[in-house]
Amino acid sequence: MDQIIHPILTGYKTYQLDRWFLTPLANADIIQYRQDVMRDLENDGLRELISTFSKTIFELNAFQDQLRKILVSNDAYQNNYLARGRMLDFASRYCSVIIEAVNGLNKKTILSKGLQRFVDYLHNYQESEKFLTLKTSVDDLKKELSTVHYCMLIKNGAIRVRKYENQPDISVDVRELFARFQQGNVQEYRHKLTEEPRAEHVEAAVLKLVATCYPNVFSDLNDFCMRNLEFIDPVIAQFSREVHFYLSWLGFIAPLKERGLPFCYPRLTSGADRLYDLNFFDLALAKSLGSENKPVTNDFTLEPPERILVVTGPNQGGKTTYARAFGQIHYLASLGLCVPGKEASLLLFDQIYTHFEREEDLSSLNGKLQDDLERLYDILSHATSKSLIVINEIFSSTTLSDAILLGNHMMDAIVKIGCPAICVTFIDELATYGKETVSMMSTVDENDPTIRTFQIVRKPPDGLAYALHIASKYHLTYAQLSARLKQKM
Numbered sequence: 001m002d003q004i005i006h007p008i009l010t011g012y013k014t015y016q017l018d019r020w021f022l023t024p025l026a027n028a029d030i031i032q033y034r035q036d037v038m039r040d041l042e043n044d045g046l047r048e049l050i051s052t053f054s055k056t057i058f059e060l061n062a063f064q065d066q067l068r069k070i071l072v073s074n075d076a077y078q079n080n081y082l083a084r085g086r087m088l089d090f091a092s093r094y095c096s097v098i099i100e101a102v103n104g105l106n107k108k109t110i111l112s113k114g115l116q117r118f119v120d121y122l123h124n125y126q127e128s129e130k131f132l133t134l135k136t137s138v139d140d141l142k143k144e145l146s147t148v149h150y151c152m153l154i155k156n157g158a159i160r161v162r163k164y165e166n167q168p169d170i171s172v173d174v175r176e177l178f179a180r181f182q183q184g185n186v187q188e189y190r191h192k193l194t195e196e197p198r199a200e201h202v203e204a205a206v207l208k209l210v211a212t213c214y215p216n217v218f219s220d221l222n223d224f225c226m227r228n229l230e231f232i233d234p235v236i237a238q239f240s241r242e243v244h245f246y247l248s249w250l251g252f253i254a255p256l257k258e259r260g261l262p263f264c265y266p267r268l269t270s271g272a273d274r275l276y277d278l279n280f281f282d283l284a285l286a287k288s289l290g291s292e293n294k295p296v297t298n299d300f301t302l303e304p305p306e307r308i309l310v311v312t313g314p315n316q317g318g319k320t321t322y323a324r325a326f327g328q329i330h331y332l333a334s335l336g337l338c339v340p341g342k343e344a345s346l347l348l349f350d351q352i353y354t355h356f357e358r359e360e361d362l363s364s365l366n367g368k369l370q371d372d373l374e375r376l377y378d379i380l381s382h383a384t385s386k387s388l389i390v391i392n393e394i395f396s397s398t399t400l401s402d403a404i405l406l407g408n409h410m411m412d413a414i415v416k417i418g419c420p421a422i423c424v425t426f427i428d429e430l431a432t433y434g435k436e437t438v439s440m441m442s443t444v445d446e447n448d449p450t451i452r453t454f455q456i457v458r459k460p461p462d463g464l465a466y467a468l469h470i471a472s473k474y475h476l477t478y479a480q481l482s483a484r485l486k487q488k489m
Contacts, residue, residue: 034336
């Protein structure tokens, strides 16, 4: 799961989405709520509108926080008219973004309760006295500032400022003078200057001088900033951050959907109902394959009283990947996300318990078998009928007879708990444990048993490891080795 979630959290680090992706939900209504929002956001036009709006609001909120600290500080170098002008610019941009978003969203079809409520909130906010007062203040102040005209006289490193008194625009005379020399279309050499100051301390000093020429206008600017240190609505600011939970996931899976891989919104069940997912796959593997390759998709189905998938078959056949994907889709579904697969009905679990093989801890006096048993005991002691258990290659460090004995005890405990589980094992006997088990097997190519198809199908175990075929492919059978040794002798 870390291979899936970490890239998203890293790419959207500023939005602090950790708790959204790291907190599985146990409430089916909240999960359905999230699924509905994500369905709406699959519409390209709506997603683009929401994405642009939320990014702009989030950035403005961050800028507002920075400027607020400056404007309440006693640092005269930073707390100047440039900073106050930026606050006005941000407020103006905020008002425009709100109006544009309302107009744009009114033209979209929205079905989810979550987005419908936000659109209603945004519409009411736009018509509220708070917003209208802010918008009027911004417009009035910008109109006042548009009357500010001044001249600068720069000489010997000194700048003098005075009001503009209808002095002629010499640039007009210059253009007229040189126009007579123009021959056809010429290359444009003028450079467009950015709005951001190049010499901020100089511009701030000039504005301070200009303010003495227009004291009333700049006094209104000061008052505006003090009244609107926090002009962004907190609900809208919160939405601008949290909606990236949905946007980040849709962005993450977009390349996979373009490659033809299926995603669906699973039905969540808390009882012993039919569980299934058709054409699912390991999402971490799919992302690692690159744009040229697609992972093999598989199915699983558990019809009551079936509760345990037992996966057997030759090594390197995709069994562990299958088990990982089984756990992944359940975890992702608990977040309210669309999951790999064409159609699915999954368990609304309380916990996922996993037992994967890990390196033996040399600092402990326990052997590998004891470590396996202690970890398994801890899982079986805490699991409930609503838990999910994923077990991969357990008891590989003991004899086959002991593994069969311990495996049957493990199956007894899981059946008694009554929770869904998947067990990848080399112990074929577990696949025929009882009516609660479903035997799944990784398959090989019919014509060449050394080639893995990575298809996991519902069938009884065949008891074949295909080791002889692999040894033969690489010329390592007893007869082949013996023949080579005789040649050298």
